[in-house]
Amino acid sequence: MNNKAFILPNYLKQKKNLINNYLEKILIQCGLKQKLTRAMQYSVMAGGKRLRPTLALASAEAVSKNYIYALPCACAIEMIHTYSLIHDDLPSMDNDDLRRGIPTCHKAFSEAIAILAGDGLLTHAFQVLANPSPFFKKYPEKDILLDIIRLISDAAGVNGMIQGQIMDIDLNLKSSKLDYLKKMHKLKTGKMLVASVHAGALSVNAKQEMIKNLMIYGDKIGLAFQITDDILNVEGNSAIMGKATGSDALNNKITFPGLMGLEQSKKYAKELINDAICSLKNFHGNTLPLQAIAKYILTRNS
Amino acid sequence: MNNKAFILPNYLKQKKNLINNYLEKILIQCGLKQKLTRAMQYSVMAGGKRLRPTLALASAEAVSKNYIYALPCACAIEMIHTYSLIHDDLPSMDNDDLRRGIPTCHKAFSEAIAILAGDGLLTHAFQVLANPSPFFKKYPEKDILLDIIRLISDAAGVNGMIQGQIMDIDLNLKSSKLDYLKKMHKLKTGKMLVASVHAGALSVNAKQEMIKNLMIYGDKIGLAFQITDDILNVEGNSAIMGKATGSDALNNKITFPGLMGLEQSKKYAKELINDAICSLKNFHGNTLPLQAIAKYILTRNS
Numbered sequence: 001m002n003n004k005a006f007i008l009p010n011y012l013k014q015k016k017n018l019i020n021n022y023l024e025k026i027l028i029q030c031g032l033k034q035k036l037t038r039a040m041q042y043s044v045m046a047g048g049k050r051l052r053p054t055l056a057l058a059s060a061e062a063v064s065k066n067y068i069y070a071l072p073c074a075c076a077i078e079m080i081h082t083y084s085l086i087h088d089d090l091p092s093m094d095n096d097d098l099r100r101g102i103p104t105c106h107k108a109f110s111e112a113i114a115i116l117a118g119d120g121l122l123t124h125a126f127q128v129l130a131n132p133s134p135f136f137k138k139y140p141e142k143d144i145l146l147d148i149i150r151l152i153s154d155a156a157g158v159n160g161m162i163q164g165q166i167m168d169i170d171l172n173l174k175s176s177k178l179d180y181l182k183k184m185h186k187l188k189t190g191k192m193l194v195a196s197v198h199a200g201a202l203s204v205n206a207k208q209e210m211i212k213n214l215m216i217y218g219d220k221i222g223l224a225f226q227i228t229d230d231i232l233n234v235e236g237n238s239a240i241m242g243k244a245t246g247s248d249a250l251n252n253k254i255t256f257p258g259l260m261g262l263e264q265s266k267k268y269a270k271e272l273i274n275d276a277i278c279s280l281k282n283f284h285g286n287t288l289p290l291q292a293i294a295k296y297i298l299t300r301n302s
Numbered sequence: 303m304n305n306k307a308f309i310l311p312n313y314l315k316q317k318k319n320l321i322n323n324y325l326e327k328i329l330i331q332c333g334l335k336q337k338l339t340r341a342m343q344y345s346v347m348a349g350g351k352r353l354r355p356t357l358a359l360a361s362a363e364a365v366s367k368n369y370i371y372a373l374p375c376a377c378a379i380e381m382i383h384t385y386s387l388i389h390d391d392l393p394s395m396d397n398d399d400l401r402r403g404i405p406t407c408h409k410a411f412s413e414a415i416a417i418l419a420g421d422g423l424l425t426h427a428f429q430v431l432a433n434p435s436p437f438f439k440k441y442p443e444k445d446i447l448l449d450i451i452r453l454i455s456d457a458a459g460v461n462g463m464i465q466g467q468i469m470d471i472d473l474n475l476k477s478s479k480l481d482y483l484k485k486m487h488k489l490k491t492g493k494m495l496v497a498s499v500h501a502g503a504l505s506v507n508a509k510q511e512m513i514k515n516l517m518i519y520g521d522k523i524g525l526a527f528q529i530t531d532d533i534l535n536v537e538g539n540s541a542i543m544g545k546a547t548g549s550d551a552l553n554n555k556i557t558f559p560g561l562m563g564l565e566q567s568k569k570y571a572k573e574l575i576n577d578a579i580c581s582l583k584n585f586h587g588n589t590l591p592l593q594a595i596a597k598y599i600l601t602r603n604s
Contacts (some may be wrong), residue, residue, distance in 0.1 A: 035472065036465055087418075112394045113468070115392065115394065119385075119389060119464050146433075146447060149432040154429060158333070158336070158338055162338060162421055163336060166336070172337075
C-alpha cells in the first residue's frame with residue numbers, strides 16, 4: 001500500500017465492518033433471546049467510531065501483516081468501552097438521555113438492566129480475551145493472552161478508567177486545574193487508548209522497542225483526542241455529534257478551552273498529533289493508518 | 303489430619319484469616335488513599351462467611367497439599383462476589399440499606415461510587431487472576447491461569463451470575479415455578495460456587511475425573527445453600543444474619559419453602575448434601591473440610 005492509495009474513510013469503513021461482524025458473533029453466542037444480551041447488543045451496536053478497536057488493528061498492522069490476530073482483543077476493548085458508557089450515562093452519574101443519537105441503555109430498558117448489561121459486557125470481554133478461539137483460529141499465544149488481560153484489566157480498572165470517572169464526577173482539586181484535567185483524562189480515556197495500541201501490538205508479537213513507540217503514539221493521541229472533544233463541545237454541531245454541545249460550559253466543567261483558551265488548545269492538540277506521528281518514524285510495517293487516524297483526530301467533527 | 307482432629311470453626315477461621323490478609327494486600331496495592339478503593343475495601347472487608355474462597359481452598363486441599371496455590375483465585379472470586387452484592391443492593395435493583403449488618407455501599411458512599419466500586423472489584427479480580435505474582439510466588443502455570451479466567455468469566459457472566467440476577471428481578475415464567483427457581487439459583491449463585499471448587503482444583507493441577515466429582519459437589523451444595531437461605535428467611539434470626547428476615551414472603555418471592563413446603567425443603571437440602579459428600583468418596587487428599595462445609599450448610603444459622 002503506498003501513500004496515494006490510502007484513503008482513511010475506506011480504511012475505517014473496512015475495519016468497522018470487520019469489528020462489527022465479530023462483535024455480532026460474540027453477542028449471538030451470548031444468546032440474543034435473553035433481554036440482557038439484547039440490552040448489551042443495543043448499546044454495542046448503536047454505532048460509534050470504533051476508535052479503540054480500529055487503533056488496536058492499525059497498531060498491529062504497523063508491526064505485521066497478520067493484524068487480524070488483534071481482532072478478538074480489539075472487540076473486547078470495544079465491549080469494555082461500551083460498558084463504561086452505559087454506566088457513565090446512568091442517572092446517578094452523568095444522567096444522560098442520549099448516546100450516539102439514540103436513547104441511552106437505561107432509557108431504552110431500565111436502570112437495573114443497564115447496570116447489568118454493563119456488568120455483562122465487562123465480564124464477557126474477559127471471556128473473549130481469554131478464549132478468542134470460538135470463531136477464530138488465529139490468535140496470539142497463551143503467554144500473550146495473559147499479558148493482554150493484565151494490561152487491559154489495569155487500564156480499565158481502579159488505577160485507570162474507573163479512577164478517571166471518579167475524578168470526573170467527584171472533583172477533588174489538590175493540584176492545578178490543568179494538571180488535574182490532564183491526569184483525569186489520562187486515566188479516564190488515555191490509558192485505554194494506550195492499551196488499545198499496546199494490545200494490538202502484543203497480538204502480533206511486537207518487539208519491546210516498537211511497543212514503547214506505539215505507547216507514546218497512544219499517549220499523545222489520547223490527550224489530543226480529549227482536547228478536541230472539549231473543543232467540539234464548544235464549537236461542534238450537536239446533530240452531527242448525536243449529543244448535546246455547550247454542556248461543559250453550562251455545567252462548569254473544567255476543560256482545555258476553559259483553562260487554556262480555544263486557540264492555545266488547538267495548538268496544543270496539533271503539537272501532540274505531530275509528536276504521535278514522529279513516534280512512528282522507525283517502523284517498517286504499514287503506519288499509514290495510524291498516521292491518518294492521528295490527523296483525523298484533529299479534523300474530526302464528531 | 304484425622305477425623306477427630308478436624309474442627310470446622312477453627313478451619314474456617316484459619317482460612318478466613320488467610321483470605322482476609324491476601325484481600326487486604328490486594329486493596330493496599332490498589333491505593334487506599336483513593337475514595338474508590340476505600341469503597342471497595344468497605345464492602346470487601348465488611349465480613350461475610352468467605353464461603354466461596356474457602357471452598358476454592360478446600361477443593362484444592364482435597365487434591366493436593368499445595369492448596370495455597372488457589373489463594374489468588376479464591377480472593378478474585380470473593381471480589382467478584384462482593385461486586386455482585388454491591389450492584390444487587392442498589393436502589394434500582396433490590397434497594398437494600400443493610401448488608402452484613404452495616405449500611406450497603408451506596409448508603410455509606412453514594413450510588414455513583416457504589417456502581418464504580420463494583421466495577422472496580424470486577425475489573426481488578428481479572429487483574430488478580432491474570433497476575434497473581436505481586437505478593438505470591440506460588441501460583442498455577444499460565445495455561446491454568448487462562449483456564450481459570452475462562453471459567454470464572456463464564457460463571458460470573460451473561461450465562462451465569464448476571465443472567466441469574468436478571469431472572470430474579472425480572473420474573474418471566476415460561477416453565478414451572480420450581481424449574482424457574484432452580485434455574486435462577488443455578489445461574490445466580492450455583493455456577494460461581496461450582497467455579498470456586500473448579501478453580502481451586504485447577505490451581506493444583508487436579509485430574510479431569512477429580513474435577514468432575516468436585517463440580518458435582520459444588521452443584522449439590524450450591525442448590526442446598528439456596529434452599530437453606532430460603533429456609534433461614536422464614537425461620538432465621540435477623541440479628542444473627544445481619545439482614546431482615548421474612549422479606550421473601552412479604553415480597554411474594556418464589557422460594558423453595560413457598561413451593562415445596564418447609565419440611566420438604568429441609569429434606570431436599572439434606573439429600574443434596576448427602577449426594578455432595580458421596581461425590582468425594584474416591585479422593586485420596588484431605589476431603590474433611592469439604593465434607594464439614596457441606597454439613598455446615600444444613601445447620602448454619604446465618
